Each structure stands twice: as C-alpha cells, then as structure tokens.
Amino acid sequence: MKGITLFDKIWDAHIVEEVKDGPQILYIDRHLIHEVTSPQAFTGIEKRGVPLFRPQQTIATADHNVPTKNQHLPIQDALSKTQVDALIDNCKNHGVELYGLGHPNQGIVHVIGPELGITQPGMTMVCGDSHTSTHGAFGCIAFGIGTSEVEQVFSTQCILQTKPKTMRINVDGQLSAGVGAKDIILYIISKISTSGGTGYFVEFAGSTIKDLSMEGRMTVCNMSIEMGARGGMIAPDEKTYAYMKGRPAAPKNEDWDSKLAFWQTLFTDADAEFDKEISFAASEIGPMITYGTNPAMGIAVDEALPKADGDKSVAKALDYMQFDAGKSILGKEVDFVFIGSCTNSRIEDLREVAEIVKGRKKADNITAWIVPGSKHVQEQAQQEGIDKILEEAGFELREPGCSACLAMNEDKIPAGKYCVSTSNRNFEGRQGPGSRTLLASPATAAVAAITGRITDVREFLN
C-alpha cells in the first residue's frame, strides 16, 4: 500500500460522510470565533431555531476590532462597541467561553490558541479568518472559513468541504545571518505567486523548517493563505510537544501519554506522494521586503525593484507605492513601523526587536507601534523588561489586538505614508485608506525604526 501524507491521515479521520457527487462532511474539533465574522452566524442559527451544537468546542476572543489603548475603558467607536457587545451577548446566550477585553487570556485568536494549549496535533480547527492556517504549525489541519461556514459549524460541528490537493514545500539548509521565518515565507510566496497554492493544502518540510522554533513555524504557516493555499502544516516533533506541555488546555498525565502516542503517528510516510512538490534552498533567501500591493511582490532588501514590463498589476502597484522601477529600495525613507499581527506578535518577535533596539533610539521621522499578540505576551514582555527597552527606544507598546494589520480600529496609517509592517498583507489601503505597506520581518522592521529608512538588517549584525 502506498504511503499516506500527514494531511490525508488527519483529513480522512475526520470525514463523517461523503455526499454523492459532492463535498465531504468534515468534523471540526475546535472552532475559534471573533467579533467580526460571527454575529451573522449567531443570528443565522437563532433564526433557524437550532442550538449551538458543541459550545464546549468553541472558543471566542475579541481581537479584530478592539482598541489597543485604554482597553479598560468603554470602547469609543459606537459601531465597534456594538460588534464587541454582540459577541459578549452571543457567547453568554450560547454557552461559549469568551476571552474578551479585560480577560487574562485575551489576544489575537491565532496567538491565544497555541498559547493556551487549545491547538493540538491531529485536530481539525477552523475560524472565520484566513490566517487560521497559523495553527498548522502544530501538525493539525486548520483553515479559514466564511461566515456561512461558521454557521455550519455552530449548528452541526461540521462543514461541507471538497478535499484540497496536497503540496509539499521543502526548504533545506542553513539560513544566512539576519534571515528568519518571515523571510522564508515571503520568499516562497514571491516565487510561487498569490495563487500558486490555490486548491492545495501545503505541508512545509525540510531541515530549515525543522530547525525553526514553534513560533517561527507559526509565522510560516500563518502566511500559507497568501499564496492561495487553504492552509499550511508542519509535522509535530519534540519541539511541538515541549512547547505544548503544561499549557492550560493541553492534555495532562495519562491523557498526555496517550495523546503523545497518537501524535507520534502524525507524519508523512516516506513513500507518500503529493500532488505537487517544490523545493527551495535556505541559502538563497535574504532579508525580504515587499515593494508592491500583494504579498507576492517581495524582493530581498538589496535587490532592485522590478520593472513592470507590460504587467499591469506591477505597474499599478509601483504607481500606488510611488516607487521607481529598477531602482534600489534601500535607503527609502518610511514613516511608520508596525510590529504586531498574528504573523509576528509573539514573545520571540518582541525579544528580537528588543535585542536590536536596546540602547538605541528610533529615528525622529518614525512612529513605532508594537502591539503584542495577547495579554500573556504583554505580561511576559513586562516580566523580561522588554517594555522598558522599547519605551526607551521611543516605541509605543500597545495592548493586544489585530490593530494596524487590518486597521479596523483607530490604528490606521495615514494616506500616502509608508509603514514597514510585520503583518501579512500589503493590499492597497490595508492599513488605512491610501496607506503604503512594506511587509518584512521583525528584525527588518526594527532596523527601519532606528534608521528611519529601509535598511539591510545585516548592517546591524556586527
């Protein structure tokens, strides 16, 4: 018998039934919800008169549309307040545990899942948010869904899905100094385009991926959707188990032992075949930055900006960003630095930034926001004195939320301004109408804050 991929092992174990000539009924182990994509689904089940089927498998937080300053005060924006209040009421009425504002577990949904031990290998997880792929770093199948699908999970703990094809992306070898997880994923997306993964579920493998920390693996899986893939995943290993052990929702005692035995079966068999397989060498990857208006428009920071050559999307992007084709991006003055989002707001990201800015000051032209992924990350940063280092460097440490990644709240980059951002999307106006986003790693963002310009992080290494 031919070998089976990690993806197939987990997917097939969750099929309740196949619809004739149609999709499969896929059982969902954990459903994460937030205030923006859930209210219409709650209204939906109420209209149908059906209960929320498995509230104990549903976890809620408020993150997308919350202020990142003065979270102890009532929300000022009336529409945002209505949305967050609706989540509170809905969770209360349907028996869902809510880690809302003021709760010690509050934070970005994809940061708190792993942090609390909710995310576990072998599970199926969904959330009305495309970056649900983050959780795949633990060897589970996790993907983003629409609100109608949220309603499906509310009412039946299942969704109807057509099984995606499988792809493996291998990255092997030693990364160069100054290059990290964010650079790996920006590099991959720049090579295979924003649609290169569409229709596929991706397994990331290879020695470079294995060498990443759990947080680095989360950064890689997080941006799977930016190449169009339904999700990304990485086989669990000792690092995964070490990260999970002792977390509040992780299995305990004998339960841990039996779960561990199961997790150890979660890998792609040596003779398994993927529908598509691509390989990259880590040595080819430099510190990456995006120059355009989709995440695939990325280059190594010391490469020249591309020429449009008749490509309307590139021409439009360069015009929007006001960049000159063929020129270098290094030295370009920027206005904002945003360190945060489900891609890069974890403690290791904050430590990396602190390491670079320690004893330095941000440039005068820069406004620097650093928004931790969760209350726990925020507390940890305070315990380690990272808050002081950042404050002395002129960074503003905010309270947890999605913040300027999607600029639903008041954390907006003004029109025409440039922001080096550790988030995941650089679409036109993503960080506020007319804003210009350059996606990069926390290290590249930190050095831009210090110099006020696009800078090669390798200059700071010695």
Added chain:
Amino acid sequence: MEAFKTIISKAAPLTLENVDTDQVIPARFLKSTTRDGFGENLFRDWRFNADGSVKEDFILNKVSDATILLAGKNFGCGSSREHAAWAIHDYGFKVVVSSFFADIFKNNALNNGLLPVQVSDEFLKTLFEAIEQNPETKFKVNLETQLINIEGTDKSETYAINPYKKHCMINGLDDIDFLISKMKSIEKFEQKATA
C-alpha cells in the same frame, strides 16, 4: 438562499488580476452585525475619493444594469471575509466570471447565491474584447447547461461546478439544512471518535 435563474445581462469588466477582498470591501466597513447593506461600500476606495466624490474612471461608475462582474484571474484572494460575497451580491451582481478564483471566496459566493463562473484564460480574453468592441454586449449564463455565451454570437464555453453545489444553487438550498439532516451520522461519528 435565492435560487439561481439563467442570466442574460451586460457585464462590468474589471480587467485587473489578483483583486483581493480588501479591495472588494475594506475592513473599516466590516463593523455591521447583519448581512445587509454591504453593496454600498463595494470597491469603496476604487469607486470613491477620500472626500466621498465619485471616481468617474472606475468601471462600476461607468456601467449600469450589469448583473455580471467580469474580473481578471485570481479574483477574491486574501481575507476570508464573506462580506466580500455579500457586497457583490448586494450591489446587484448575480455572477462573477474569472479565469481563476481564490478558494475561500468561491465557497463564500456559492453559499450566497452568487455564481462563480470559471472560464479559460483565452475565453476570458474573448469576453473582455467583446465588451471593448461593444460595451452593450450581453452574455448569457445558464447553470442547467453550465454554459456561458456571448449573445448573438456562437462564442461560448462550458464551465465546471460541483454537482451538489449546482443542485443547491438551482434550488436555493443551503448547506446548513443539508448538514442538519445529517445529525444522526454526526453524533454517531462523535461516539466512535471518543470511544
């Protein structure tokens, strides 16, 4: 969900590729707790200037009465927000034609009676050319026969759709009713999984 009937209509041509759902409906308009009214802010920052004045050049400000949106490949990439499908449908479109759709958008569209029609790159080019020659050109989208054609010509192409989804679209059925009818199997699956 509204049942899908055969459409004969003009189309609004949006030739850009990789149109993301942040353009379809920017995040700052996602604060509603209902499904209604998103059409008002469809392609907000392409349709309107910051001061609220109309951008005359944008295609939706030039074409009226089109219930078909014709878009460059990889339409609907980015955020999973179903608000994008709601906005397009609420604005009055019943069909989106492209040579490639992002996965989540495609599912969201199908779940809301908005038909995503995936054609070949060549045929998409033919469709854009037909509009360029005559903006009044009408297109017929038939779901029973899975055929899209340029009215008054013999130019047509068949498109694929999952048979189950086709049945749902034609009859205005949604997945949730179907899933609820499967509750016994789901509970049985749970018992087996925890045994």
